[in-house]
Amino acid sequence: MGTHVAAAEQTSAGTAGAAGTETDSPTRTGLLIIGASQSGVQLAVSLRALGFDEHITLLGDEDHRPYQRPALSKEFLQGTVESESLIFRSNEYWADHNVGLVKGEYIVRIDKDPDGSGVAHSSSGRQFPFKRLALTVGARARKLEVDGGDLDGVLYLRNADDALALKARVGDAQDVVVIGGGFIGLEAASSLQKMGKNVTVLEFGPRLVGRAVGEETAEYFLQAHRARGLDIRLNTSAKRFTAKTAAGEKQTAVAGVELQDGTVLPAQIVLVGIGVIPNTQLAEQLGLTVDNGIVVDRFALASDGTTVAIGDCANMPNPVPGSEPGERIRLESVNNAIEHAKVAAYSLTGRREEYAGIPWFWSNQADLKLQIAGLCNGYDQTVLRRDEDRGKFSVIYYRKGQVIAADCVNAPLDFMAVKNALAKGQNIPAGAAADPATPLKTITTDS
Amino acid sequence: MPTVHFTDAEGAVRDVQGNPGDSVMETAVRNGVPGIVAECGGSLSCATCHVFVREDCLSKLPPMEDMEDEMLYGTAVDREDNSRLSCQLRLIDEIELFVTTPETQV
Ligand SMILES: Cc1cc2nc3c(=O)[nH]c(=O)nc-3n(C[C@H](O)[C@H](O)[C@H](O)COP(=O)(O)OP(=O)(O)OC[C@H]3O[C@@H](n4cnc5c(N)ncnc54)[C@H](O)[C@@H]3O)c2cc1C
Ligand code: FES
Numbered sequence: 001m002g003t004h005v006a007a008a009e010q011t012s013a014g015t016a017g018a019a020g021t022e023t024d025s026p027t028r029t030g031l032l033i034i035g036a037s038q039s040g041v042q043l044a045v046s047l048r049a050l051g052f053d054e055h056i057t058l059l060g061d062e063d064h065r066p067y068q069r070p071a072l073s074k075e076f077l078q079g080t081v082e083s084e085s086l087i088f089r090s091n092e093y094w095a096d097h098n099v100g101l102v103k104g105e106y107i108v109r110i111d112k113d114p115d116g117s118g119v120a121h122s123s124s125g126r127q128f129p130f131k132r133l134a135l136t137v138g139a140r141a142r143k144l145e146v147d148g149g150d151l152d153g154v155l156y157l158r159n160a161d162d163a164l165a166l167k168a169r170v171g172d173a174q175d176v177v178v179i180g181g182g183f184i185g186l187e188a189a190s191s192l193q194k195m196g197k198n199v200t201v202l203e204f205g206p207r208l209v210g211r212a213v214g215e216e217t218a219e220y221f222l223q224a225h226r227a228r229g230l231d232i233r234l235n236t237s238a239k240r241f242t243a244k245t246a247a248g249e250k251q252t253a254v255a256g257v258e259l260q261d262g263t264v265l266p267a268q269i270v271l272v273g274i275g276v277i278p279n280t281q282l283a284e285q286l287g288l289t290v291d292n293g294i295v296v297d298r299f300a301l302a303s304d305g306t307t308v309a310i311g312d313c314a315n316m317p318n319p320v321p322g323s324e325p326g327e328r329i330r331l332e333s334v335n336n337a338i339e340h341a342k343v344a345a346y347s348l349t350g351r352r353e354e355y356a357g358i359p360w361f362w363s364n365q366a367d368l369k370l371q372i373a374g375l376c377n378g379y380d381q382t383v384l385r386r387d388e389d390r391g392k393f394s395v396i397y398y399r400k401g402q403v404i405a406a407d408c409v410n411a412p413l414d415f416m417a418v419k420n421a422l423a424k425g426q427n428i429p430a431g432a433a434a435d436p437a438t439p440l441k442t443i444t445t446d447s
Numbered sequence: 448m449p450t451v452h453f454t455d456a457e458g459a460v461r462d463v464q465g466n467p468g469d470s471v472m473e474t475a476v477r478n479g480v481p482g483i484v485a486e487c488g489g490s491l492s493c494a495t496c497h498v499f500v501r502e503d504c505l506s507k508l509p510p511m512e513d514m515e516d517e518m519l520y521g522t523a524v525d526r527e528d529n530s531r532l533s534c535q536l537r538l539i540d541e542i543e544l545f546v547t548t549p550e551t552q553v
Binding site for chain 1: 469473479489514
């Protein structure tokens with residue numbers, strides 16, 4: 001990031017396009033992908049792997065070449081990886097694969113015909129005609145509506161510009177208050193603490209990481225972070241953000257966070273990480289069904305039957321084999337963005353391949369590497385595997401005796417064993433799994 | 448410039464020039480070398496960047512850390528003595544590496 005692409009790279013839609021039919025205007029792209037990030041990039045790449053030979057336009061509103069987000073709260077924030085390492089593909093790759101990359105254009109409206117074709121209009125007035133449309137528009141940070149929420153130094157962390165803004169301020173700050181004890185909040189808090197900041201995390205709920213992990217894992221992280229010196233306050237929320245009150249002048253920079261009980265914590269940076277809202281504006285304008293995300297079927301098709309919607313913006317049937325019929329889910333993870341894109345690529349090439357798979361996720365916080373396999377919703381039993389000496393900790397989740405998920409901290413062997421067992425429809429009997437000295441791989445059974 | 452020669456499971460070879468400091472995984476992914484998936488983007492969480500390193504190149508590489516060692520037990524194609532996770536292999540000046548990608552990564 002930071003490095004801007006050469007003008008030549010910004011091929012306008014379709015100029016390098018495959019030969020279209022006579023009725024096609026020369027600038028009409030075969031597929032317009034709106035949102036140039038994890039899922040949009042994967043869609044383009046998967047389509048080429050499947051032999052899709054029409055021109056693809058990969059369009060996004062950010063002024064950076066498509067990059068990976070996960071490091072933004074981790075290695076990139078800490079300065080251990082450079083922005084260039086986060087770039088998905090080289091310029092040459094896109095050129096060689098007949099993909100036109102368009103940066104810095106925000107689509108505000110789409111006119112669409114029933115056959116799936118149409119024209120997208122950007123805020124700068126450009127038009128992007130397409131034969132097929134993919135919405136890979138992701139999600140945006142949920143805003144915290146409190147007094148002082150618009151002060152300078154109240155920051156969010158969703159994209160590269162956010163990360164750059166945060167990095168630019170870190171040097172001058174001593175005290176940071178992170179609002180929200182979810183993955184992003186805890187990752188950023190750990191990173192900032194490692195960078196020498198005095199960090200306090202405020203979590204509104206009674207435990208960390210919401211419902212993404214089970215009770216035991218949440219408790220483990222609470223203790224582990226506290227032991228590492230992070231000040232975590234549960235059941236606590238911010239009433240307002242205060243500014244410095246210097247003689248008469250209106251202050252615009254944040255100076256503190258006032259809690260409900262009146263305590264004021266000093267803060268030169270307030271980082272808000274209280275979840276995301278899927279970007280459904282375009283889908284709504286198109287008249288697509290929307291309900292906590294763009295509603296899609298097992299083939300990643302939206303309610304019009306032609307538009308594909310994938311990744312963080314999509315609400316889809318639960319892809320875990322054997323899940324309740326009709327159960328829907330919206331997942332925010334790299335793995336989902338990739339797998340969902342593959343399914344959409346099949347749909348766009350006329351194949352029907354249902355989305356089925358075992359979701360997985362990772363989160364690095366300080367020296368804690370969390371890896372999650374499967375979804376733990378609806379578990380009725382847990383087995384804890386704890387190896388204090390080696391700092392390993394896993395929770396294996398079961399429903400009616402069948403393993404359904406695992407949270408593993410610094411325990412890749414457990415993670416891999418559960419992930420592989422789930423993928424193959426195998427089981428890891430709870431009784432035998434309770435002994436942390438037994439490698440799970442050795443007790444995996446065929447059902 | 449560092450060079451990595453990628454051989455796929457069928458024997459097709461791709462030679463890619465990389466930059467010192469980049470990992471073998473990054474070099475592969477940015478150039479679209481098939482056979483390296485690298486879901487986690489190099490954060491040692493996915494084991495989908497598995498490669499087999501030609502024996503005479505092994506000594507040119509940084510030693511394996513415990514986490515990489517453990518992750519290698521979960522690769523899609525079973526590990527061999529010359530298995531490494533390519534996101535942990537940083538290129539240095541003028542290095543020439545020969546690696547083979549497994550039949551599948553997931
Ligand atoms: C800081 C951070 C850390 C994370 N860490 C992890 C992790 O450790 N592990 C993990 O699995 N996942 C992690 N994630 C989640 C992961 O990055 C997301 O799930 C993934 O990026 C989703 O990809 P996507 O393509 O669906 O959406 P996004 O990545 O949100 O991309 C959507 C893109 O569309 C653009 N866009 C939206 N509307 C328009 C429009 N109208 N016109 C043009 N462009 C538009 C947006 O600007 C954006 O670039 C992390 C996310 C963040 C922010
Ligand atoms: S890229 Fe994920 S472990 Fe190497």
